[in-house]
Amino acid sequence: MHIGRVTGATRNLGAPKGWDPTKDGICGGLPIRDxxxxxxxxxxxxxxxxxxxEIALIAAGAPIYLAVLGVSHPPVSMFVGNPPADPSLQPRDTTDV
Structure with a gap:
C-alpha cells in the first residue's frame, strides 16, 4: 500500500517518540485529517x-489487514473512499480521498 494524501489534511504525523529506524524500520510521514x-x-x-x-489480490478475495504496534488496540475503522474524478490526472501515491 502507498500512503495517499487525504483531502483537507490538517497535519503530518512522523515517527513516534523512541522510534529507532535501525531496529524498527523506516517510519515516513503520514498526512492526516483531524x-x-x-x-x-x-x-x-x-x-x-x-x-x-494488491487490487488484484483484493478482487480475488484476499483480506485487508490492519497492523497496530503495541499491546493495546485503539479503536480503529477502515472504509473505502471515492475514486478521483479523473484518475489519469493524479498519480497513484497522491490521490485525495
Whole structure:
C-alpha cells in the first residue's frame, strides 16, 4: 500500500517518540485529517492506496489487514473512499480521498 494524501489534511504525523529506524524500520510521514468523532473525541483519517497487485489480490478475495504496534488496540475503522474524478490526472501515491 502507498500512503495517499487525504483531502483537507490538517497535519503530518512522523515517527513516534523512541522510534529507532535501525531496529524498527523506516517510519515516513503520514498526512492526516483531524475530524470530530463525538464530543471530546478526535478522529484521524489517513488515505492508503493499494498497488495494482494488491487490487488484484483484493478482487480475488484476499483480506485487508490492519497492523497496530503495541499491546493495546485503539479503536480503529477502515472504509473505502471515492475514486478521483479523473484518475489519469493524479498519480497513484497522491490521490485525495
Amino acid at each position: 475530524e470530530p468523532h463525538s464530543p471530546g473525541v478526535n478522529k484521524m483519517v489517513s488515505a492508503w492506496l493499494p498497488t495494482p497487485e
